[in-house]
Amino acid sequence: MTAPVAERLAAQLLSGRPAGSTPEVAERLLAIQAQDQRGARLAVRARSRGLTVADVDAALTKDRSVVVTWLNRGTLHLVRAEDYWWLHPLTTPPLVTGNARRLAQEGVPPGDAERGVAVIERSLTAEGPLTRAQLADRIAAAGVRTQGQAIVHLLALASLRGVAVRGPMVGRQHAFALVRDWLGAPPTPFDRDRALAELAARYLAGHGPATDRDLAQWAGLPLGDARRGLAAISARLADAGDGLVTLARRAGRTDQPGHADPALPPPRLLGAYDPVLLGWSSREPILGSHAGLVTVGGLFRPFALVGGRAVATWSMPGGKVELAPFAPLPVPDAAALAADAAEAERFLGTSA
Secondary structure (H helix, E strand, O other): OOOOHHHHHHHOOOOOOOEOOHHHHHHHHOOEEOOOHHHHHHHHHHOEOOOOHHHHHHHHHOOOOEEEEEOHHHOEEEEEHHHHHHHHHHHOHHHHHHHHHHHHHOOOOHHHHHHHHHHHHHHHHHHOOEOHHHHHHHHHHOOOOOOOOHHHHHHHHHHHOOOEEEEEEEOOEEEEEEHHHHOOOOOOOOOHHHHHHHHHHHHHHHHOOEOHHHHHHHHOOOHHHHHHHHHHOHHHEEEEEOOEEEEOOOOOOOOOOOOOOOOOOOOEEEOOOOHHHOOOOOOHHHHHHHHHHHEEOOEEOOEEEEOOEEEEEEEOHHHOOEEEEOOOOOHHHHHHHHHHHHHHHHHHOOOO
8 A cells, every 4th residue: 555645744734834833733733752852843843834942842831732741652742731631541541551560670669659659749739840850859859769760750650640741841951740730620521432532533633544553553542442433533534545544624625634635745854753753553655765764773863854755864963954865865855955954953043
């Protein structure tokens, strides 16, 4: 099967009308992988126009319109604040067992893990948002191990329990905040069936056409849950062939996912862990024979996209983009990527 790359890239906001804000990007993609802080911000950049990294940080810190927490597949994701309330209870239950196993591997027994979460809650209640290092100091003072990856999994446990989220930026550090203080109370009671339907619709809005297995893998949920969600919105779906489904177009709308014959995006630089590599079971349509150059040992490197395919990796030593093409690039493509590199530098605040 040849994946409908152009339609997926349009759904991803990489072609067509760009977003105007960080929450607008998060609304379309639903959840943006964010364990790499710069990568998440570059994902916003590639799908919007006129923003800077300061705008992303303002959405986290001043507007509180987006947050970062452990969700799908046990990985940090950036989501809209209002989507936290249903995504968290829907996608975190499968993560609890793995978190306990990792804590045990790091030398943190269950009793200590409970004490660690209690320290996190007390500290955030008394002091407000705190950075990872500040929380590690307080947890260690209570006699709970924080060395190695123990602190990461303790913070993840507090997040899985719904105690904490990554909320405001404090300088260059992303601080943790108490959920009830930062986001308030849940707007409505959690309804799992409604959440599965919302998951299916929102996933397809930012990733369609796709299969039920694509959805299950992306969300980190059983295949049966993915199928239940899709069945709940069956009246809104269109068959795209080869087991793929997409959202049916509404009459008169040409600016939504699924619009006929979308154009491929212009040459563009994408960051580490870009969502375009994480939304489907196969990355072959984007990476082709270059998968080993972009994904190495579980790491996803920044790469350049031309004609819907990866053509180079890139880095920023000294704050300037350096491109490493897989093969010589046509002059127009090289020029377009150079222009986008200047835009990436402007966005990150590294340009002269």
